[in-house]
Amino acid sequence: MNFKNLSLIVITLLMVMVLSFSAAAQDTLVVNTYTSDPAPRKAMKELVAQYEEMNPDVDVELNITAHEDFKQAIRVWLTSDNPPDVFSWFAGNRAGYFVDRGLVMDITDVWEEENFYEKFPKAFQSISVYDGKAYFLPHNYYWWSVFYRESIFEEYGLEEPQTWDEFLEVGETLKENGITPFAIGTKFRWTAAAFFDYFDMRINGAKFHKDLMAGKIPFTDDRVADVFEKWKYLIENDYFIENAAAYSWQEALQFLNSGDAAMYLMGQFILDATSEEVSKDLDFFRFPIIDKEVPVAEDLPTDGFMIPKKAPHPELAKDFIAFLGSVEGQRLFAEDLGRLVTNKNMDAEVYDGLTLKGREMIDNTDELAQFYDRDMDPELADKTMDSLMAFWYAPENYRNIMEEMEAHRQNFIND
Amino acid sequence: MKRKYIPWAFLSIPLTFYSIWVIGPTIYTMYLSLTEWDGMTAPEFQGIDNYLKLFNDPIFYTSLVNNIKWLVIFMAIPVVVGLFLAILLSKEIKWARGYKAAIYSPMILAPVVIGLIWSWIYQPQGGLLNNTLTYIGLEGLTRGWLSNPNTALYAVIGAAVWRHTGYVMLLFLSGLTAISPTVIEASRIDGASAWQRFRYIILPLLKPTTVIVIVITMIQSLRAFDFVSMMTRGGPFNSTNVLAHYMYTEAFKNYNMGYGASIAVVLFAIMFIFIVMYLRQIRKGELE
Numbered sequence: 001m002n003f004k005n006l007s008l009i010v011i012t013l014l015m016v017m018v019l020s021f022s023a024a025a026q027d028t029l030v031v032n033t034y035t036s037d038p039a040p041r042k043a044m045k046e047l048v049a050q051y052e053e054m055n056p057d058v059d060v061e062l063n064i065t066a067h068e069d070f071k072q073a074i075r076v077w078l079t080s081d082n083p084p085d086v087f088s089w090f091a092g093n094r095a096g097y098f099v100d101r102g103l104v105m106d107i108t109d110v111w112e113e114e115n116f117y118e119k120f121p122k123a124f125q126s127i128s129v130y131d132g133k134a135y136f137l138p139h140n141y142y143w144w145s146v147f148y149r150e151s152i153f154e155e156y157g158l159e160e161p162q163t164w165d166e167f168l169e170v171g172e173t174l175k176e177n178g179i180t181p182f183a184i185g186t187k188f189r190w191t192a193a194a195f196f197d198y199f200d201m202r203i204n205g206a207k208f209h210k211d212l213m214a215g216k217i218p219f220t221d222d223r224v225a226d227v228f229e230k231w232k233y234l235i236e237n238d239y240f241i242e243n244a245a246a247y248s249w250q251e252a253l254q255f256l257n258s259g260d261a262a263m264y265l266m267g268q269f270i271l272d273a274t275s276e277e278v279s280k281d282l283d284f285f286r287f288p289i290i291d292k293e294v295p296v297a298e299d300l301p302t303d304g305f306m307i308p309k310k311a312p313h314p315e316l317a318k319d320f321i322a323f324l325g326s327v328e329g330q331r332l333f334a335e336d337l338g339r340l341v342t343n344k345n346m347d348a349e350v351y352d353g354l355t356l357k358g359r360e361m362i363d364n365t366d367e368l369a370q371f372y373d374r375d376m377d378p379e380l381a382d383k384t385m386d387s388l389m390a391f392w393y394a395p396e397n398y399r400n401i402m403e404e405m406e407a408h409r410q411n412f413i414n415d
Numbered sequence: 416m417k418r419k420y421i422p423w424a425f426l427s428i429p430l431t432f433y434s435i436w437v438i439g440p441t442i443y444t445m446y447l448s449l450t451e452w453d454g455m456t457a458p459e460f461q462g463i464d465n466y467l468k469l470f471n472d473p474i475f476y477t478s479l480v481n482n483i484k485w486l487v488i489f490m491a492i493p494v495v496v497g498l499f500l501a502i503l504l505s506k507e508i509k510w511a512r513g514y515k516a517a518i519y520s521p522m523i524l525a526p527v528v529i530g531l532i533w534s535w536i537y538q539p540q541g542g543l544l545n546n547t548l549t550y551i552g553l554e555g556l557t558r559g560w561l562s563n564p565n566t567a568l569y570a571v572i573g574a575a576v577w578r579h580t581g582y583v584m585l586l587f588l589s590g591l592t593a594i595s596p597t598v599i600e601a602s603r604i605d606g607a608s609a610w611q612r613f614r615y616i617i618l619p620l621l622k623p624t625t626v627i628v629i630v631i632t633m634i635q636s637l638r639a640f641d642f643v644s645m646m647t648r649g650g651p652f653n654s655t656n657v658l659a660h661y662m663y664t665e666a667f668k669n670y671n672m673g674y675g676a677s678i679a680v681v682l683f684a685i686m687f688i689f690i691v692m693y694l695r696q697i698r699k700g701e702l703e
Contacts, residue, residue: 072667079455101455187562187650243539243559245651254540379669390652393564 142268183261185252193372206297206367295366465677497583530645533574564654590624
């Protein structure tokens with residue numbers, strides 16, 4: 001490369017830098033989100049466009065980052081002097097983490113002005129309000145359940161099972177006909193954690209489950225052994241596709257698409273990820289009841305928004321947050337994504353059939369949890385999910401697995 | 416007098432950058448390894464606690480053993496095969512250029528791309544490897560290569576070997592061209608067999624290249640990260656974890672920056688031995 005070329009490149013780079021600096025200096029509301037899958041990405045963009053239309057003098061800069069990268073970057077943003085004004089985040093342990101460290105802004109005034117205490121179901125206060133102050137705006141949530149191919153169930157005359165015995169009958173019929181009951185891709189582990197959640201909530205109840213997730217109960221407790229016993233039965237009796245650990249959750253969808261597997265324990269977002277044809281053929285049922293005495297609990301991961309403590313435009317940010325809590329600010333997520341939204345005043349007509357069914361299921365639910373790695377300390381969740389994978393590989397060793405998980409819990413307590 | 420300072424004047428700029436971006440962070444990492452730090456609040460000094468924890472950590476040992484397995488396989492396969500290919504292709508063979516280019520070509524692909532390609536090859540359903548095995552009647556051997564903890568590490572290393580072999584071949588090829596043809600000619604006239612020629616003429620003359628190849632291979636296998644991160648993320652349950660990847664998980668996933676730093680320091684100490692060997696060989700070459 002000669003000198004002339006080099007100086008040309010340097011000048012271009014300098015110009016790009018100067019230009020980007022001057023762009024950043026303009027007053028704009030910066031919103032960072034992790035809505036990176038195609039459907040949520042589109043909905044988020046449209047939502048921002050809607051807000052800009054309502055507020056012509058405000059310019060919103062929307063930055064969408066993939067989930068995992070977002071989780072890394074947010075820590076840098078929150079401690080930097082130039083954080084975004086609003087960011088999307090997960091309810092539960094992960095929101096509490098930032099609240100504890102004083103990195104997010106108190107938005108109690110927005111909650112009071114907009115009367116979100118009345119507009120949102122009460123359950124959402126417990127995940128948004130810490131020590132009497134609101135920090136989190138719960139926006140939308142989805143339910144977990146067993147999604148299944150309607151056409152396969154019809155073909156073999158199967159009904160949605162309510163109880164564990166009914167469920168096992170369904171499983172046996174499917175297997176007799178050469179169909180694997182469950183599709184699952186455990187490469188990234190959390191799909192397996194869903195089974196732990198559900199067995200624990202169905203056998204031991206939400207109270208025990210929450211304490212276990214919070215690290216208050218040893219993993220060597222015999223009640224945890226019951227969870228592994230039930231789960232082991234499914235693994236050893238070929239209820240899951242082979243080599244599940246080789247697939248991401250999306251890759252494992254191929255088995256559901258091809259009809260080689262009939263069911264998938266998954267969040268509502270499975271409907272975004274399948275082709276329209278398969279998506280139309282999907283229905284769901286509540287994870288079967290194992291013990292009738294135990295109050296019914298469901299995983300209901302909630303996504304929402306927060307404002308960093310050092311947000312450059314707190315007033316604009318609060319206005320945007322107020323919008324996100326309104327019916328208008330939630331309609332797109334309900335209508336286009338089929339998510340359930342937090343504002344009770346949302347008219348039921350916007351929900352499609354499955355979402356209505358989901359809402360009905362939740363109305364008949366006694367207790368709510370977020371999800372394994374949202375309820376648990378992130379590091380403890382990360383370590384114990386490895387144990388769950390080891391269990392999957394050699395289920396007969398579950399006592400050792402419980403010891404291993406307990407060792408991780410001890411480290412967590414001592415830290 | 417003036418002359419003495421001129422080299423320093425030229426060196427000052429790169430040295431400044433080097434201190435800021437390499438030496439500084441290295442020393443800072445060493446300091447961090449003595450602290451507890453979540454990456455957000457201020458680091459808290461706590462002495463050698465991280466190292467004590469590290470030496471009682473089963474995942475640390477799994478990762479270290481995996482690094483050693485990686486090293487052994489890397490020494491055995493790419494080095495030997497690379498040397499063999501180099502000698503073969505340095506001969507007047509038809510299409511030699513084409514073969515060289517083909518064998519070297521994985522090297523120009525980013526490791527991430529290679530990781531992705533091999534993940535597809537290893538797919539249990541419809542993957543090239545399992546399909547091929549089924550096609551040639553070895554269906555019993557098919558399995559989930561990356562999901563089975565007994566095969567996953569070797570499957571990952573396999574992808575890395577594929578990339579590294581071409582690189583080794585190229586290094587040996589350049590070493591071979593440096594050997595004067597007159598020496599080979601002389602041995603031929605003296606009636607040396609092909610094996611004798613290889614054992615007593617070519618191999619000793621290749622020694623400087625061999626040392627460099629071995630050290631580079633060692634460093635490559637110790638700093639293994641990209642393939643693991645791309646293909647398995649250390650899973651299933653840490654069976655493919657290596658030190659560099661474990662360090663990354665601890666520091667940037669679990670936010671134990673101090674603990675991650677202590678893994679980095681241990682890895683650095685191991686690598687340092689090989690780097691010193693490498694530098695010595697290079698200096699020796701220069702003195703000759």
